[in-house]
Each structure stands twice: as structure tokens, then as C-alpha cells.
Amino acid sequence: MKKSFFSTVLLVFFSTIYAIGQTGGSVEWPAYGNDPGGMRFSPLKQINASNVKQLTVAWTFRTGELEQYKGSNADEKAAFEATPLMVDGTLFFSTPSSRVFAVDAATGTKKWSYDPEVYFRQDFSEVTSRGVSIWPAVGDNTAANAPKRILIPTLDGRLIALDAKTGQPIKTFGNDGTVDLRQGVGNISVTSPPAVIGNTIVVGSSMGDNQRFNYERGVVRAFDALTGKLRWSWDPIPRTQTDAGFETWKGASATQTGAANAWSVISADAGRDLVFIPTTSPSPDYYGGERLGKNANASSIVAIRASTGKVVWSFQTVHHDIWDYDNAAQPLLFSFTQNGKIVPAVAVGTKMGHVFILHRETGAPLLPVQERPVPASKIPGEEAHPTQPFPATLPLLGLQKPEAWGPTPEAKVQAQQRISSLYYEGPFTPPSLQGSLIAPGNVGGINWSGMCYDPESGLLITNVNRLAAAITLIPRAKLSESVKNDQALMRAETGMQSGTPYVVKRSYLFARDEQGLSMQTAPPWGTLAAINLKKGSLEWEVPLGFMYDPRKYPESRQWGSINFGGAIATAGGLVFVAASLDGHFRAFKTSDGSLQWEVPLPAGGQATPMTYQLNGKQYVVIAAGGHAKLGTKLGDYVVAYQLP
Incomplete structure (x- = not known):
């Protein structure tokens, strides 16, 4: 154990020394979370709390992405969520259409681009890509002399290997540079960069939610980086009696269940x-009568031996998930x-x-976890699990106890009436025929935006959503009558959940008015929070962004915003994050959460930023392309900031 631990520490140390020692004092950002374990921490400190207010735009690159959507409805689902990599003085990133760009990291000048020509008239649930990966991984000396490859998983289920210098497909990888991820699996997408080890x-997969119970299998697969040949495949759902956890999937139809996939x-x-x-809820999200039991490996963090595909341990964050509580955040590896x-x-x-803080080698909780009783389901055919795991000593984040709110007295009365009409018995209240208030809702809490960790202060930092959902199950036989008599249900999202007795209707606790979204639960609706892992306590929590016009509601800056897109921490004592609906990019002081800097972006910043040093100068970069479903301004920008 000690040998393995110290070998990893040395690998990180020498990788950092290697990076700093490059020409001109370069420090790279070689993976989505900077390191393969996703700490999203940079040792750079040229930009710090004393000078961050001086940041100016170094360069802006435009991808021309919006032109790609013409003739389709992609602009109704598109979100520019990519985090660029920086290796060898070049930024590599993908757009929502899975196009790949290589850009000079100092000037923002395009070096090459590659278009996989995704056909947009397919029925994609999401149109996004969170980025690319590079092989070999930085610090991997076993392939030190091998030409670097950029790996892009596409919206239409392909894995493509490109030459990092030219952008041309590697012909010896798969079939002329491409592996078909849909072969033998079905209609999947991939929206997150693969892991390279x-x-x-x-690589995992993404798929739509709630249309039927027997969705595609949520397999995780490993491929040879040189040839593209399949090395192993792992299905989170046990299919035979010899599979571990099979006894936790009960019912004649349980083995036909789909999803539990890893889209993050x-x-x-x-x-x-x-x-x-990080696995997700099994299909469908809100009714588990076809898959009774604890549903091992679904809604879990599962450690797998990379060389063999064998499960080493599994920790379930939600038993028998009927709330769409996917594990959306990247698991964060740290000491x-x-x-x-x-x-x-x-x-x-x-x-x-x-x-939850778990031992990396065993999955055992390093801080106490309690199984606490939660409400039973009132739905015929459903059996909610009687207990759920809660962290016993760490603070709970997100909306835990909804209270009615409105920007006017009339709006607050409407909010109170709506909340009173919903069934609610606290956390893990199950879906119901009446309509259940679910808090936190399925957007978090902590969503795919994830967390970052500052090893110098011991602070685990994350942005948080505080938004409740309303979930109603409608007996299929009564669907027409129910919808006809309830205008609110007509406006809600519909999931047919074919193969089950119920259709699901999902909405959120806000109304539409001249402001756009009029929230119906008390603020703040979005925060940035820091947990001190040395003390096991909340160090600070501050509002993130705003959703109402500050000129009309000056206090709206204290109300926060729904947010998508993560934060990064630096040794300069700063946390950089955009994410909020107001379209600003911000820097907060790591020690106390005080706002140090904010600037408007040319489009919505629903992406995680990154930072690097090149030729002795530190840059901070973010993709600003908006999020169609959230209603932020769409665009095609990648913006870099630097000190004068």
C-alpha cells in the first residue's frame, strides 16, 4: 500500500517538475480536471488576490458553432460545456457538435480543426461535449516517445483518435481512426471525455431519460489506446445469478432494466x-417497480481494475434510486x-x-456514514428503500427544507399554495400520484459541475444548486383525463416510462413572469461553498451570481443563481467560476469566499474554466457558449484572460 501511495505522489511531483521545467516556465492543464483524479487545482500563483482585478482579455477564439445547427433543432438543446486541455503550448477542446479545435495557447490562433460531421437530425437528449482527452497521459513514461493522440467521443456514439499535431485521424486506431461505440449497445451518446490510464x-455513455424501462445497457468499456480494440466491458446491472449484486435486483423484469450508465x-x-x-439511476428514473430491491452498482461510485475490468469495490450513494439522483460529478481523488x-x-x-469521503483502495468511509430512515412510497407496485446513506459529520449542501418565496406578496402566496398542494415528508420523499416536492431536485445539490480541492488549505469547494422539483406519477390509463384537467401538468416535462404503469410529469418550483424565472422557494438559489475537511465543517458559503435584475432588485446579488459549470482553485488563493445565469465570470478568495473579480462574458459561461502558464505568463480560459435549456445566451467563444 505504501509503495503504491508514494509511487503516485512521486509521479505527480515529477510531472509537476517536468511541466515547470518546460521552455519558458510552462505549466500545463493536461486533463479535464488538470490531474486524472479531478482535483481541478493549479499550483500557479502569478494571478492572485492582490492583482486579479487587473485581468484583461488576452485573446478570444470563435468556433463558428452556431452555423452548425442550421436546419436542425440543435440550438434548442446545445450547451458549450467544454474545458480545454493545454499541452505543448496548444489548447485542445471540443464544441457541442463534437468538433475538435487545436489553438495556439499564447495567441488564440487556430492550428487545426476536425469535424466528425455529426448528423443533427437524430433525436439527441443533449447536444454537448465536455471535452477531449490526450494520450499518453502526462507523466506516463511508458509511452514517452509516442506521438500524442487527441481522443474525442462523439454525440453520435463514436470514439475517434486524432494526431495531436495535425488533427488527422489515426488510421491504425479502430476503423480508420474510429471505434463505433453503438455497435452491440444501441443508441447512445458520449458527452464527457474518456479516462486515460x-x-x-x-469510456462511459449518455442516453435519454424516462421514455421506457428497458433502456440501452449502461456499459462502461475499455479500449486499447493504440489499436482501438475492446479490452473489457462492464455492465453496472447484474444480468445473471452469478453476477455480484444480482440478489438486489428483484422482479421478473429486473434484468431487462437499462441505464445505470456513467455519463459523467x-x-x-x-x-x-x-x-x-460514477453511475446513474437505472431506467426509468422515477418508478422502480420493475426493478425492486437495492439495485447494487446503480447510483454508485465503483472502483474497477483498469487492466482487467474487475470490480474492486462499490459504494452506493442512493439505494433503489427513484429520484434521478445520478452521480453526476467526477469522483475527486486526493490525499x-x-x-x-x-x-x-x-x-x-x-x-x-x-x-462522502471514501478510502480509495477499499471504498470504506473515512468519515462516518449513517443509514437513516426515509419515507415509504405510496405508489402501488413501488417499494422505496427504507433507509438512505447520509454523511454523519459533514454539512449537507443544497435545498434541504423548502420555504415559500416570491418577488411580490402575490407571488409568494402562489408559491405557498403550490408547495402546500405537494406531498413532502423531507429528504427522499418518493414520487406520488398527488405530486411530490423533491428537494434537492435532480439538478442538485452538486451536479456535473463537480468539486475542486485546494490541498494547501484543505478546502473542498463546490458550486451548489438550491432548486426543488415537483414529480407526479400518472396512471397510464388515466393520462388523458389527468392532463386535460391540469394545465400545470400540460406545461411540465413528460416521460412516458413505457413498460411501467405510470407516466411521469416533472416541473420545477418556479413560475414564468416578466423576469423570466420567478423562483418559488427561498433564496439563495445557487451558492459557492467550501468544506474544511481538516475540521469537518462548512468553512464558508456565498451566493453565486444573480437571476433578477439588480437595478430593480438590488438584493438579488445575495440571492444567487441556478448554475451549471464547475470551479477551479489555484495556489494564488483564488477560485474561478462562471456557471450562473447572469453571464459573468468570477474569482473568489479561497480563504473566505469573498468576491474578488467579475466580468461579463460574451455568452453564457456554463463550463468549467482552466488555467495554465506559457512563456512565463499565466492565463485563465473559459468556454462561453451558453446553455439552450437554461436560456442563457448562445455563442461560440473561448476567452483567455491575463494580467497586463
């Missing part, structure tokens, strides 16, 4: 030969100090606002 590429970012620990898979000893750990942040 040695010569193995590990997978973390890797090369020193331990482990990948950490945790316990009883004076350094322990390899993984931090798990969930949509419920729970943070």
Missing part, C-alpha cells in the same frame, strides 16, 4: 491501476489526513448535497 481508454467524467489512478466510475496519517481518498459529491 496507461494504454487503456475507459471517470477518474483514474494509474499507480493503483484503478478507475472510478486525506486522518489521525496524522495520509490516506488515499476519493471525495464523492452528490445531487442530494451529500459529500
Whole structure:
């Protein structure tokens, strides 16, 4: 164990020394979360709290993405969520249409681009790509002389390997540079970059929600980085009696259940030969009568041996998930100090606002976890699990107890009436025929935006949503009558949940008015929070962004905003984040959460930023392309900031 731990520490140390020692004092950002374990921390400190207010635009690059959507409805689902990589003085990133760009990191000048020509008239649930990966991973000396490859998983289910220098497909990879991920699986997409560990590429999948119970299988697969050949495949759902956890999937139809897929970012620990898979709820999200039981491996963090595909351990964050509580955040690998000893750990942040700290090698909780009683389901055919895991000592984030609110007295009365009409018995209130208030809702808590960790202060930092959902199950036989008599249900999202007795209607606790969204639960609706893992307490929590016009509602800056897109931390004592609906990019002081800098972006900033140093100068970069479903301004910008 010690050998493995210290070998990993040395690998990180020498990788950092290698990066700093490059020409001109370059420090790269070689993976989605900077390191393969997703800490999203940079050792750079040229930009710090004393000078961050001086940041100016260094360059702006435009991808021409909106032109790609013409003749389709892609602009109704598109979100520019990519985090660029910086390696060898070049930025590599993808657009929502899975196009890949290589841009000079100093000037923002295009070096090359590649278009996989995704056909947009397919029925995509989301039109997005959170980024690309690079092989070999930085610090992997086993392939030190190999030409670098950019790996792009596409919206239409392909994995493509490109030459990092030219952008041309590697012909010896798969079929002329492409592996068909839909072969033998079905109609899947991939929206997050794959994990790279040695010569193995590990990739998950994304699929729509709530249309039927027997969705595509949520397999996680590993491919050879050189040839593209399949090395192993792992299905989160046990299909035979010999599969581990089979007894926790009950009912004649349980083995036909789909999903439990990994659509978020997978973390890797090369020193331990482990990948950490964040799995989702099984299909459909809001009714589990066809898959009774605990549903092992679904809504879990699963550690898998990268060389063999064998499960090492599994920790379930939600038992029998009927709330769409996917594990959306990348598992964060870091060193945790316990009883004076350094322990390899993984931090798990969930949509419920729970943070679990687990031993990286065993999955055992390093901080106490309690199984607490939760409400039973009143739906015929459903059996909610009687208990759910809660962190016993860490603070709970997100909306835990909804209170009615409105910008006017009349709006507040309407909010109170709506809340009173819904069934609510606290956290993990199950869906109901009456309509249930679910808090936190399925957007978090902590969503795909994820967390970052500052090892110098011991602070785990994350942006948080505080938005409740209203979930109603309608007996299929009564669907027409129910919808006809309820205008609110007509406006809600519909999931047919074919193969089950119920259709689901989902809406959120806001109304539409001249402001756009009129929230019906008390603010703040979005925050940036820091948990002190040395003390096990909330260090600070501050509002993130605003949703109402500050000229009309000056206090709206204290109300926060719904947010998508993560934060990064730097040794300069700063946390950079955009994410909010107001279209600003901000820097907060790591120690106390005080706002240090904010600037408007040319389009919505629903992406996680990154930072790097090149030729002795530090840059901070963010993709600003908006989020159609959230209603933020669409665009095609990548913006870099620097000190004068």
C-alpha cells in the first residue's frame, strides 16, 4: 500500500517538475480536471488576490458553432460545456457538435480543426461535449516517445483518435481512426471525455431519460489506446445469478432494466491501476417497480481494475434510486489526513448535497456514514428503500427544507399554495400520484459541475444548486383525463416510462413572469461553498451570481443563481467560476469566499474554466457558449484572460 501511495505522489511531483521545467516556465492543464483524479487545482500563483482585478482579455477564439445547427433543432438543446486541455503550448477542446479545435495557447490562433460531421437530425437528449482527452497521459513514461493522440467521443456514439499535431485521424486506431461505440449497445451518446490510464481508454455513455424501462445497457468499456480494440466491458446491472449484486435486483423484469450508465467524467489512478466510475439511476428514473430491491452498482461510485475490468469495490450513494439522483460529478481523488496519517481518498459529491469521503483502495468511509430512515412510497407496485446513506459529520449542501418565496406578496402566496398542494415528508420523499416536492431536485445539490480541492488549505469547494422539483406519477390509463384537467401538468416535462404503469410529469418550483424565472422557494438559489475537511465543517458559503435584475432588485446579488459549470482553485488563493445565469465570470478568495473579480462574458459561461502558464505568463480560459435549456445566451467563444 505504501509503495503504491508514494509511487503516485512521486509521479505527480515529477510531472509537476517536468511541466515547470518546460521552455519558458510552462505549466500545463493536461486533463479535464488538470490531474486524472479531478482535483481541478493549479499550483500557479502569478494571478492572485492582490492583482486579479487587473485581468484583461488576452485573446478570444470563435468556433463558428452556431452555423452548425442550421436546419436542425440543435440550438434548442446545445450547451458549450467544454474545458480545454493545454499541452505543448496548444489548447485542445471540443464544441457541442463534437468538433475538435487545436489553438495556439499564447495567441488564440487556430492550428487545426476536425469535424466528425455529426448528423443533427437524430433525436439527441443533449447536444454537448465536455471535452477531449490526450494520450499518453502526462507523466506516463511508458509511452514517452509516442506521438500524442487527441481522443474525442462523439454525440453520435463514436470514439475517434486524432494526431495531436495535425488533427488527422489515426488510421491504425479502430476503423480508420474510429471505434463505433453503438455497435452491440444501441443508441447512445458520449458527452464527457474518456479516462486515460496507461494504454487503456475507459469510456462511459449518455442516453435519454424516462421514455421506457428497458433502456440501452449502461456499459462502461475499455479500449486499447493504440489499436482501438475492446479490452473489457462492464455492465453496472447484474444480468445473471452469478453476477455480484444480482440478489438486489428483484422482479421478473429486473434484468431487462437499462441505464445505470456513467455519463459523467471517470477518474483514474494509474499507480493503483484503478478507475472510478460514477453511475446513474437505472431506467426509468422515477418508478422502480420493475426493478425492486437495492439495485447494487446503480447510483454508485465503483472502483474497477483498469487492466482487467474487475470490480474492486462499490459504494452506493442512493439505494433503489427513484429520484434521478445520478452521480453526476467526477469522483475527486486526493490525499486525506486522518489521525496524522495520509490516506488515499476519493471525495464523492452528490445531487442530494451529500459529500462522502471514501478510502480509495477499499471504498470504506473515512468519515462516518449513517443509514437513516426515509419515507415509504405510496405508489402501488413501488417499494422505496427504507433507509438512505447520509454523511454523519459533514454539512449537507443544497435545498434541504423548502420555504415559500416570491418577488411580490402575490407571488409568494402562489408559491405557498403550490408547495402546500405537494406531498413532502423531507429528504427522499418518493414520487406520488398527488405530486411530490423533491428537494434537492435532480439538478442538485452538486451536479456535473463537480468539486475542486485546494490541498494547501484543505478546502473542498463546490458550486451548489438550491432548486426543488415537483414529480407526479400518472396512471397510464388515466393520462388523458389527468392532463386535460391540469394545465400545470400540460406545461411540465413528460416521460412516458413505457413498460411501467405510470407516466411521469416533472416541473420545477418556479413560475414564468416578466423576469423570466420567478423562483418559488427561498433564496439563495445557487451558492459557492467550501468544506474544511481538516475540521469537518462548512468553512464558508456565498451566493453565486444573480437571476433578477439588480437595478430593480438590488438584493438579488445575495440571492444567487441556478448554475451549471464547475470551479477551479489555484495556489494564488483564488477560485474561478462562471456557471450562473447572469453571464459573468468570477474569482473568489479561497480563504473566505469573498468576491474578488467579475466580468461579463460574451455568452453564457456554463463550463468549467482552466488555467495554465506559457512563456512565463499565466492565463485563465473559459468556454462561453451558453446553455439552450437554461436560456442563457448562445455563442461560440473561448476567452483567455491575463494580467497586463
